[in-house]
Every structure is written in structure tokens, then in C-alpha cells.
Amino acid sequence: MTTAAFKKLRRAVFERAENQCEGGCGRWITPDDAHLDHMFGRARRQESVSNCWALCITCDTAKTVNQPSAAHWLNRFIVHCEEHGYLPEIEIAEARLESLRAKGLTT
Numbered sequence: 172m173t174t175a176a177f178k179k180l181r182r183a184v185f186e187r188a189e190n191q192c193e194g195g196c197g198r199w200i201t202p203d204d205a206h207l208d209h210m211f212g213r214a215r216r217q218e219s220v221s222n223c224w225a226l227c228i229t230c231d232t233a234k235t236v237n238q239p240s241a242a243h244w245l246n247r248f249i250v251h252c253e254e255h256g257y258l259p260e261i262e263i264a265e266a267r268l269e270s271l272r273a274k275g276l277t278t
């Protein structure tokens with residue numbers, strides 16, 4: 172992805188967020204004090220408006236270390252995708268949750 176394309180993506184995500192953390196914590200954010208998080212990892216899928224979300228530093232840090240759990244963040248991302256109608260991303264997140272369940276990692 173080019174720098175210009177990434178800037179455009181970042182702008183679109185932050186516009187959608189309307190200055191509120193999309194991780195569900197309710198904190199107010201600005202593009203200067205929040206992170207653009209790629210839910211599924213940059214190496215696996217091209218970043219897009221539907222698989223990136225704007226997270227406050229607290230949520231971004233917690234998600235990075237899977238606190239309280241990876242399943243928590245997948246569930247939160249599913250809620251976020253449902254709000255915005257990102258159906259393919261919901262399927263990916265559900266598949267990941269299923270994989271965690273199969274390993275007994277959802278408690």
C-alpha cells in the first residue's frame with residue numbers, strides 16, 4: 172500500500188470513528204492520540220476500511236497483548252462490524268473465534 176493510500180485509509184477510518192474509540196471503551200480519541208489497528212494483521216490481508224479500526228492507546232495496548240483475551244477482541248470486532256455491515260470480516264472473525272474455541276481458549 173502506498174503512503175498516499177494509507178493516509179486515505181487512515182482518514183476514512185478516523186472519520187467513521189467520529190472521535191470515539193472503536194474498541195468499545197467509550198474514550199474520546201483524535202488521530203493524534205489513537206492507533207489505526209489492523210484486526211487481522213497486515214501481513215495476512217491488505218488493510219481496508221472494513222478490517223481496520225481506530226483504537227485508543229489503552230485498547231490498542233490491551234488488544235496487542237490479548238487482554239482480557241483474544242476472544243474478547245474478536246467479539247468486540249464482530250460487534251463493530253455488525254454496526255457497519257462488514258459481513259466478510261464478521262465471517263473471518265467468527266472463524267478465528269471457532270478456532271480459539273477448538274483450542275479451549277475462549278474462557
Ligand SMILES: [Zn+2]
Binds near residue numbers: 195
Ligand atoms: Zn478504547
